[in-house]
Amino acid sequence: MVSAVPRLRRYARALAGDHAAADDLVQDTLQRAWTRIDTWQHGADMRAWLFSILHNLHVDQRRRPGLTTVALDDEALELPVRASQTDGLDMRDLETALQQILPEQREVLLLVALEDMSYEEIARTLGVPLGTVMSRLSRGRSRLRGVMEGRIQPRILKVVK
Missing domain, CATH: 1.10.10.10 (Winged helix-like DNA-binding domain superfamily/Winged helix DNA-binding domain)
Structure with missing residues (x-):
């Protein structure tokens, strides 16, 4: 499993286009693979099994609607305060x-x-x-x-x- 990590990262970066998102995808892949290692058939190609997990996770993440976020600077953190009388x-x-x-x-x-x-x-x-x-x-x-x-x-x- 460890020997497949560099290839998983390369594939994840190609899919995600972002280093941080790719690293998260690889981490999720390895976590899922580790928790479901009993589903891997001994003698089968582990690399293909790991790539299919990574691909399926990526597809699931793309289907899931995400929130659009905007980075805030320090000035933007000063939010207006509503009057508390009412x-x-x-x-x-x-x-x-x-x-x-x-x-x-x-x-x-x-x-x-x-x-x-x-x-x-x-x-x-x-x-x-x-x-x-x-x-x-x-x-x-x-x-x-x-x-x-x-x-x-x-x-x-x-x-x-």
């Missing part, structure tokens, strides 16, 4: 609006927004079908947006004695 009011308005949606919708909305859970994780957590999660989220977002924009009047709770 933050408390905004939070109070949001809390009030959250109370105006059904508890089932609020649960799903908070799990998505605050806990960054996937729909599948929420469905398992709440013990409901995936479609129910999506429906509750859609309705909750719509109602929350309406309350925050003033289009939907807050619910008035009746006190029963």
